[in-house]
Amino acid sequence: MKKLLFSNIVFDKNVSERYNKSIQAFTLIQIRIITILTGILYIVYSQIDQYIFPPNITNMASAIHLYLIAPFGFFISVLTFFPKYFKHMINLLILAPIFATFANLFLVKDLEVFPIYMIEIYLIIFWTFNISGLKLKQSSLSVFFLSMITFIYYYFILPLPKELFIMHTFWMLSTISFGFVGAFLLDRLSKINFINYEKLQNLAVTDNLTGLYNRTKLDEVLNYELDRSKRFNYCFSFLLIDIDHFKIVNDTYGHQVGDDFLIEFTTLINNNSRSTDYFFRWGGEEFVVICPEVDKENILIHAEKLRQKIESHKFQSIGNKTVSIGVTLSRSDDSIDSLVKRADEALYKAKNSGRNKIVFE
Structure with a gap:
């Protein structure tokens, strides 16, 4: 049965999936903006190349920055408009810092003052971790490979002087840290904010005592089911359940026993309903069950089974209890008010004809 039993949310696999889904749209926008900005900055970089690189590699540096790295960034930004390529986009985004590091190391290998270009690698690390839009694991993977490539290059391929290598390693580790x-x-x-947001959403649509959906959620579900029933031409049922003489429970045993009874009652209904049904606390001792895609015959059979199950169940502390149930089916011209009104009229008849009955309107 579709119900919302509220409890402390743990960031497990299910919550992670919901979190990832919720932030994907924002992530796409972030990546789009960052990659466009990065592409523009590399276009500017390609013009600066003409003033800082020696003449023999100026054209190559400009070509790499202007025709390779910048378009690479723009291509990723284009992919953000096509969510079905999200995984491919992320893979390219992981590769982008590694690619930029390779380009940096390749261009500075013949420069006498190449240490001044190491700063770009620090910027690449910062970009990867903090603004790229990659998740922590993804950005860590990218930075791990680019740092290993840099370390191998400056230790084995183009060995730095000892002092410079130590300082470069220190600043690399500091930037990574x-x-x-x-x-x-x-x-x-971000995850804590998401969890708190979910908790607030849950609190807004659940009953504190039973953990069931409340009337706020009921209106949402009824609107959804009414629209769906009209679109696909099917009926759903609305059961309004009232616990007979519930006030006597509170007056005789106290409100704590009454609360315990309501929780036990909720569990009993849940265990005897379909997984596709919705269960709500209407208020006080009244509850609502919505059963999608049923006809009159089947819903009356189901309602009778619920009535009998409740009547025969021995509740802790108070023993046996009965319910009256008003039942109706949705109609093509129904609104929420008309549907609820019929169920309420049916319940009124059930209670006024001796209780422990089912009436269909």
Whole structure:
């Protein structure tokens, strides 16, 4: 049965899936903006190349920045308009920092003042961790490979002087550390905010005592089912259940026993309903069950089984209890008000004809 039993939310696999789905649209926008901006900056970089690189590699540097890296960024931004390519886009985004690092190392290998270009690698690490739009694991994977490539290059291929290698390694590790911590904290804060948002949403649509959907959620579900029934030409049932003489329970045993009874009553209904049904607390001792895609015969059979199950069940502390049920089926011209009114009239007849009955309107 579709119900919402509220409890403390743990960030497990199911919550992670909902979180990932909820942030995907924002992530696409973030990646689109960042990759466009990065592409523009590399176009500007290609013009700066003419002033800082020696003449023998100026054209190559400009070509790499202008015709390879910038278009690579723009291509990723184009993919953000096609969510079906999301995984491919992320893979390219993971590769982008590695590609930019390769380009940097390739261009500076013949420069006498190549250490000044190491700063670009620090910027690449910061970009990957904090603004690229990659998740923490993805950005960490990208940074791991680019840092290994840089380390191997400056230790084995183009060995740096000892002092410079030590300082470069220190600044690399510092950049990676700060970038990782920053990305971790942002990721953690984002997930905590999502969990708190879900909790607030749950509180808004659930009954505190039973954990069932409340009347706010009922209106939402009824609108959905009415639209769907009209579109696909089927009926759904609306059962309004009232616990007979519930006030006597509170007066005789106290409100705590009454609350315990309502929780036990909720469990009993849940265990004897279909997984596709919706269960709500209407208020006080009244409950609502919505059963999609049923006809009159089947819903009356189902309602009678519920009535008998409740009548024969021995509740803790108070023993046996009965219910009166008003039943109706949706009609093509129904509104929420008309549907509820028929069920309420049926319930009124059930209660006024001796209780422990089912009446269909």
